[in-house]
Amino acid sequence: MRFIGRIEYFGSLIYDTQRREYIPIDQDGTNIILNIKPNIDIDNLYYKYFSHRFSYLNFKSFIQLIQSIEIIDNNYSSNVEILSNENLEFYLNNRFISSPLKFHIALTYECLLKCKHCFSKSGKKTNEELNQELSTQKILDFLDELKNNGIFYVSFGGGEPFLKKEFIEILKKADQNKMNISISTSLIFPDIEKFLQENINIQEFKISIEAVNAKEYNNIRGKNIFETLKKNLLLINEYKKYNKCYVRFSFVLNKYNYTYLPNFLSFAEQFNANGITFYPIYNVGRAEEYPELLLSNQEIEKIVRIISNMKERTKIDVEFFGIPMKFGKNGLYESFGCGCAKTTAYLSALGDILPSGMFLKYKDKFSLGNIKEKTLKEIWKENAKKEINKIDQDIKCQNCTYITECRGGCIFRSFDKYQKLGYKDPICNIQ
Ligand code: SF4
Ligand code: SF4
Numbered sequence: 001m002r003f004i005g006r007i008e009y010f011g012s013l014i015y016d017t018q019r020r021e022y023i024p025i026d027q028d029g030t031n032i033i034l035n036i037k038p039n040i041d042i043d044n045l046y047y048k049y050f051s052h053r054f055s056y057l058n059f060k061s062f063i064q065l066i067q068s069i070e071i072i073d074n075n076y077s078s079n080v081e082i083l084s085n086e087n088l089e090f091y092l093n094n095r096f097i098s099s100p101l102k103f104h105i106a107l108t109y110e111c112l113l114k115c116k117h118c119f120s121k122s123g124k125k126t127n128e129e130l131n132q133e134l135s136t137q138k139i140l141d142f143l144d145e146l147k148n149n150g151i152f153y154v155s156f157g158g159g160e161p162f163l164k165k166e167f168i169e170i171l172k173k174a175d176q177n178k179m180n181i182s183i184s185t186s187l188i189f190p191d192i193e194k195f196l197q198e199n200i201n202i203q204e205f206k207i208s209i210e211a212v213n214a215k216e217y218n219n220i221r222g223k224n225i226f227e228t229l230k231k232n233l234l235l236i237n238e239y240k241k242y243n244k245c246y247v248r249f250s251f252v253l254n255k256y257n258y259t260y261l262p263n264f265l266s267f268a269e270q271f272n273a274n275g276i277t278f279y280p281i282y283n284v285g286r287a288e289e290y291p292e293l294l295l296s297n298q299e300i301e302k303i304v305r306i307i308s309n310m311k312e313r314t315k316i317d318v319e320f321f322g323i324p325m326k327f328g329k330n331g332l333y334e335s336f337g338c339g340c341a342k343t344t345a346y347l348s349a350l351g352d353i354l355p356s357g358m359f360l361k362y363k364d365k366f367s368l369g370n371i372k373e374k375t376l377k378e379i380w381k382e383n384a385k386k387e388i389n390k391i392d393q394d395i396k397c398q399n400c401t402y403i404t405e406c407r408g409g410c411i412f413r414s415f416d417k418y419q420k421l422g423y424k425d426p427i428c429n430i431q
Contacts, residue, residue, distance in 0.1 A: 003071055003080040005033070006150035007088060009095045014071060014080055015152045017178035020203060022101060022152070023069070028053055029062055038077040083150050087381050096384040097342055099376075102153035103146060104184075104357060106349040107164035108133055112188055114222035116293060117210070117252045119285040119357055122159040133349040136166040138371070140173050142347065145376045147177045155206070157184035157357075159349065162195065171200045182206055184250070187232040188225055196239045204246045205236060206277070211257055212267035220257070233271045240272070248275040253303060254293035261306045268316055275317040278307060280427070282322075283416060284361045297427050324402070324409035324428040338411045341368065341388050353379050355388060358412040387421055394424040402430075 005014045012030040014023045025033065028050070035045060046059045063072075072078050085091070091098040110130060111122035134142075146154065154174055161167055161183060174181050182204035211217040214226035240247060249268045251257070261278075268276050280295055280303075281287055287294070295303070304320060311318045340355035345368070347353055348360060352367040353376075359366040368386070369379035383389065388411065397408045408414065409425025417426045 001079055001081040004150060004152075005080045005082045006098055007082065007085070007092075008098055009092050012082075013101070013150065015150065016069075017152075020152070020178060020180040020201075023071075029066075032059070032062060033066065033071065033078065033080060034082070036072055036076050036078055038075050040076050042076065083148070087377065090381065091384070094384055096389065099149040099151050099380055100339075100341075100343055100345045101151065102155065102344045103151055104155045104157060104344065104346045105139070105142075106158050106347065106357065107139065107156055107161045107167065107170070108349050109159040110163045111158060111160040111186070112163070112223070113160075113186055113225070115186075115208075115210070115286065116220055116222070116290045117254060117281050117285075117287045119282055119287070120159060120360060121285045134347075134351050134371075136164075136169060138351070139170055142371055142376070143170070143173050143177055143179070145371075147179070149376055149380075152178065153180045153182070155182040155184060160186060160189055162189035162192075168195070168198055168200070171198075171202070175200045184208065186221075187229060187236065188221075188223075192232050192235055196235060202243070202245050204248060206248045206250055207233070207236070207273075208250045208252070209264070209267070210251055212260065212263050216257060216260070237272055246274045247272070248277055249273045250277045250279065252279045252281050253295065254281045254290075255295055255299065256293070258295070258299065258303050258306075261303070261310065265310050265314055265316070265318075269314065273316060275319070278303070278318075278320045279322050280320075282358050282413070284358050297429055300427050301429065322410055324406050324425045324430075338407060338409065340411055341383055341386070347371065353383075356412060358416075362415070391422040394422060396424045400430055 002017055003014050004017065005012050007030065011024065011026040012033070014025055015021070016023060032050065035049060042063065046056055050059055066072050067074060071080055085098055088098065106120065108130065109120055109122045110125045114123045143154070146152070156170070158164070162185060164170070171181065180203045181201065183202060184206040186208050209229070210220050217226040217229065218224050236247060239245070249264070251264055264276065280300055281293055283294055300323065304323070307318060307320050345353055345355065346357045346359070348363070351370045351372045352363060353369055353371065354360065354363065354366055355368070366388070368383045371379070394408050397403055397406070400406070408423070409428050411421065413427060414423040414425050415421055417423070
């Protein structure tokens with residue numbers, strides 16, 4: 001079937017395997033989809049189940065809408081396979097999402113670079129370290145587990161994912177599973193030409209850059225490779241001409257590189273990027289060795305202003321990620337706030353599932369479980385009961401206009417500062 005559906009407490013999530021995206025549907029829409037049958041008398045259906053809920057006009061409009069996107073066809077046959085879930089009652093009762101929407105998968109912590117801001121402290125690894133990482137077979141099995149749980153957005157990273165042996169095989173599996181595939185890469189790896197000749201549907205390349213002149217770039221990356229980056233960006237540009245994919249540049253902003261923000265935009269325009277994501281540097285991984293790179297709250301406010309101006313003068317989709325909603329943009333669903341351990345999760349190269357990669361710093365406290373020992377279904381059900389998903393909001397956030405979307409901002413940053421959950425994001429200046 002073209003569409004795969006998951007029942008959720010807010011209705012359902014229907015994944016379109018052709019367009020490779022989720023379509024969120026509310027409870028009324030979900031009930032219509034569940035009740036529709038081939039050649040059904042549609043008026044009867046309305047008066048029997050829905051006339052007390054909404055008008056006939058709204059009902060018909062919704063039917064036309066789902067026909068236009070082919071969720072049902074003109075004879076009212078459904079094109080949706082609804083996944084079964086033995087824990088459904090539990091998730092509905094707890095108003096908790098039955099699985100994340102997206103998994104960030106760290107394939108390896110091997111990397112040819114040694115960046116100062118690297119949250120996973122990636123770099124050259126010993127054979128012994130590499131042997132502890134998940135095998136390719138385990139990752140292939142995990143991709144099937146994701147599919148069976150209705151999780152279709154995957155982002156492969158690391159380390160440098162292209163250094164994972166059999167990465168092509170892993171990508172092919174994700175493509176076969178009709179997943180929406182994003183690759184986070186520095187673009188610094190051998191054989192890039194060979195990879196680009198592979199016929200795999202990649203929806204997004206997320207290319208980490210951090211500096212756009214040789215001196216700064218090489219300094220932050222720890223190697224003399226700025227020219228290689230530019231050469232490889234041209235190759236990606238060529239690839240994009242023949243393959244439908246989105247190219248996003250990412251910049252982790254630190255105390256020094258943020259002063260070059262306008263140059264980042266010119267660089268992205270020069271290399272035809274579709275989007276730019278800026279992140280504030282986090283005090284994790286290798287960045288802990290460089291406290292002088294951390295940003296103050298005043299600098300973050302300044303960056304927000306520069307980025308807002310930037311957005312007005314470019315067609316490139318620019319976002320500043322991981323900052324309180326006062327500055328951010330709405331998520332897909334309200335009331336989830338920070339998506340970590342809810343709509344998104346992170347699989348470490350060693351098999352631990354964490355709320356996000358930042359929580360590698362507190363792996364022992366925040367590992368939700370290891371896939372070498374438990375199934376994803378088991379891990380996720382336990383996760384729903386964990387403290388990280390039970391925290392009440394900081395009293396300081398209660399009267400904030402942005403509370404519905406933001407819910408207190410970044411859970412990691414607040415835990416990192418206070419060593420307790422439930423406090424307001426320390427970079428938020430709203431009183
Ligand atoms: S930040 Fe990325 S490119 Fe840099 S060392 Fe870490 S994994 Fe490698
Ligand atoms: S006060 Fe709290 S809810 Fe409001 S923007 Fe700041 S962190 Fe988010």
